[in-house]
Amino acid sequence: MADEAFIELDGVEKVFDVRRKTGFLKRERRRVRAVDAISFRVARGEMVGYIGPNGAGKSTTIKMLTGILTPSGGRLRVAGIDPSRERTRLAHRIGVVFGQRTTLWWDLPLIDSYKLMHRMYRIPDARYRENLDRLVELLDLGELLDVPVRQLSLGQRMRGDIVAALLHDPEVLYLDEPTIGLDVISKAKVRDFLRELNTERGTTVLLTTHDLQDIEQLCSRVMVIDHGRLMYDGPLAGLHEVGESERTLVVDLERELPPIEAAPARVVKVEGPRQWLAFPAAESAAVLVARIAAEYPLVDLSVREPDIEAVIAKMYAEQADRTERAIS
Numbered sequence: 001m002a003d004e005a006f007i008e009l010d011g012v013e014k015v016f017d018v019r020r021k022t023g024f025l026k027r028e029r030r031r032v033r034a035v036d037a038i039s040f041r042v043a044r045g046e047m048v049g050y051i052g053p054n055g056a057g058k059s060t061t062i063k064m065l066t067g068i069l070t071p072s073g074g075r076l077r078v079a080g081i082d083p084s085r086e087r088t089r090l091a092h093r094i095g096v097v098f099g100q101r102t103t104l105w106w107d108l109p110l111i112d113s114y115k116l117m118h119r120m121y122r123i124p125d126a127r128y129r130e131n132l133d134r135l136v137e138l139l140d141l142g143e144l145l146d147v148p149v150r151q152l153s154l155g156q157r158m159r160g161d162i163v164a165a166l167l168h169d170p171e172v173l174y175l176d177e178p179t180i181g182l183d184v185i186s187k188a189k190v191r192d193f194l195r196e197l198n199t200e201r202g203t204t205v206l207l208t209t210h211d212l213q214d215i216e217q218l219c220s221r222v223m224v225i226d227h228g229r230l231m232y233d234g235p236l237a238g239l240h241e242v243g244e245s246e247r248t249l250v251v252d253l254e255r256e257l258p259p260i261e262a263a264p265a266r267v268v269k270v271e272g273p274r275q276w277l278a279f280p281a282a283e284s285a286a287v288l289v290a291r292i293a294a295e296y297p298l299v300d301l302s303v304r305e306p307d308i309e310a311v312i313a314k315m316y317a318e319q320a321d322r323t324e325r326a327i328s
Ligand SMILES: Nc1ncnc2c1ncn2[C@@H]1O[C@H](COP(=O)(O)OP(=O)(O)OP(=O)(O)O)[C@@H](O)[C@H]1O
Pocket: 016, 017, 018, 032, 033, 034, 052, 053, 054, 055, 056, 057, 058, 059, 060, 061
C-alpha cells in the first residue's frame, strides 16, 4: 500500500503558444515550455512539497493534475485516471485549494456554499453531516458558518476553502499557496490541520508554496522545479547537499584569540572570545569540534544548521547561472 503510485507523471510537457503584439499589424508567436518532460511518482498517503520560483511551472502542473489543462506530451495518471479525459470522474476523488482564489460563493453565508457542494458532489447526507461537523470543529469555523464569505478575513476564508475541498472525502488534496498572506496563528492552524489530515486519514497531499516553513513543518519529501524542469526530488535534508550549503560552528573561547585555524572551516565572524566558523554541511561537526578542542581553550560551542531558504536561493541562482552560460 505504502508505495502504490497514486500520482504518476512520465515525461509530461505543457507548451503554450503565446502571441505577442510587436507592431501595428505585427504579431510574434512564441512557444513557452511551461512544463518540460517532468516525471515523478507520489505514493498514496505521501505529503510532498512542490516548490520553485515564480513562473517555474508549478500551477501548470497542478492544472494538468486536475484536468483543467491537457498536457502537450507525456503520460499522466491520478488514481489510474487520465485527468483531462475524465475530469468529472476525477473531481470526486480530488480536492483543490488555490490560496489566491476562492471556490466559495462570495455573497452567500459559508454554510450555503457547503450545501451547494453537498448537492454538486452528490455526497450522501450522513457522510456530509459527519464531515462537515468534523471539519468545522477541527478548523474552528463554528461561529462563522452564517457569515457571508466576503466578510471573512483571509485566514478564515482559507479555512473555509479547505473545508469545501474536503467535504467529499477526496483521496488527494492539491494545495496551491495555502498559507499565503496568513498571520502566524492562522498558519499554525492550517499546518496542524493538514498534518492531522495526512496522518489520520492518509490523504495524499501535494503542496505548492513559497513559504519554506510550510515545507519544513509538513513535508518529508520535496520536489524543486525551475524553468519547467524537475531539479531535485528527495528528502528536504538532501537539499543541503545539492545546494552545497554550510553549517556554522559557534565557539566560545576562554579569552580573545586570533581567528581559529581549522580548514576546511573558516572563521566568518569574531566578537571578543566568540568566533563563528562556516564549514561544508556534509563535513562531520564532531571531527571539527574534536580538532578545535584539542588546540584551543574551549568554554562552549553550538552548531547551527543551514537556513533552507538560503540553500534554495543558491540553487536557483546556480541554475540561472548555468542557463545564462548555455545561452551566451
Ligand atoms: N495560459 C497560459 N498561456 C501562456 N503562457 C502561460 C499560461 N499559463 C502559464 N504560462 C507560462 O508558463 C510558465 C509557467 O507558469 P506557472 O503559472 O505554471 O508558474 P508557477 O510556478 O505556478 O509560478 P508562480 O509561483 O508565479 O505562480 C510561465 O512562463 C507562464 O508565463
